[in-house]
Amino acid sequence: MLGVAQKVATAEVVVVDDDLDMLESMRDLLTRRAVCVVAASYDALLDLGEQALSCRAAIVDINLGPGRPSGIDVYRWLRERNFRGRVAFLTGHAQHHPLVEEARRLHNVLIIEKPATAEALLRFVEVA
């Protein structure tokens, strides 16, 4: 199930998270403001391909499971393919976690701590 990716015609926001309940909840929530595609892993994101790259915003869980490519890898994949949208990292880790510190050094990213309010997530999608 981790490879799940859901394609829609003209996506605006891509969400990457390894928790399926979380992923579906985010899709249902964000769909109110934008057309949303989801991927449950780095590989699933690759399957989305151009559909993900054409989005104007990405919400990416910074940790996509132990031993798997992280949200940082997702960010690099997107940027290397000229993804021009804003990227928000969702993280439940402490501020001094290496992944969070690495994410903070990346260009044009927003770090949102889990659990974020629904309003904060919707606002990000609106302004992105």
Add this chain to the structure above:
Amino acid sequence: MKPHGAARVAWQGAMASALLSLLGTPIDLLMGRSIPGMPMWPDVLSMCVAGVLLAWLLVRQGRPSERSASAVFLLNNAAVVLSLWVTSGYYAAAHVPWVPFQANKLGVLAVAMLTPANVPVGITTIALYTGGALLRYWTFDHGIRGRLPASEPWAMTVFAVFAAFLFVYRLRRKALEQALLHAQAETDALELTTLRFMAIQDLANTPLQTLEANAAILADVPGTEPYVARMRRALARLHEWHRILRDEIDGAPPSPPLASFDAKTVLRDSQRPPPRFR
């Protein structure tokens, strides 16, 4: 250091002291054979005391105690001092070259190195060797004292002062090492706690985020208002709990910098010390 560890160190010191007496006294015995009228009993007595004490220490080494080790240490050295008191009189009276109180000087230095971490025992034993030598010096008649090196009894006194200094220095260093060990243990425990907090927080965050999103989705469904309100109140309490946990983690010393972090593994393995990547 744990009490048991301290007792074991004291025990080893007492054993080393008894062993040195047992091995060193025969040398004195051999040297004394060239001295007219030198009795054997002081050295034999000292060896017997050391032998008995060493045997007792060996038999009871499974149940070491600082108090017993200190008593053995004191008793062994008292026997040595008594032996030296008697034999030094013969050496001094004999018309042979003799450097006075060499054994007493060696004794105070050995005490500084081997005494259990017990100030009264250490100082008393150094005082026994020093007092024994100084008193003995003043019991010699003028003729004998005149033949002895002019450096005595001051040389003995200097050795005693140095030995006392070394003894106190050793104790202070040991106390410092123990304090460092204690501080390290506290840091390790704190790091482990922080790591566990991080793991709990990590596991709780995604379900909380899911609940948060679903409460917002449900809010748009007519008739669900009371349920959504309850969910929001519960979520608010969970948010508060989450903030407390985050403050605990951020306020703690830097936690072990982990290359990867699997919360379930951390909690499962948390009985072991935290992994270090330093």
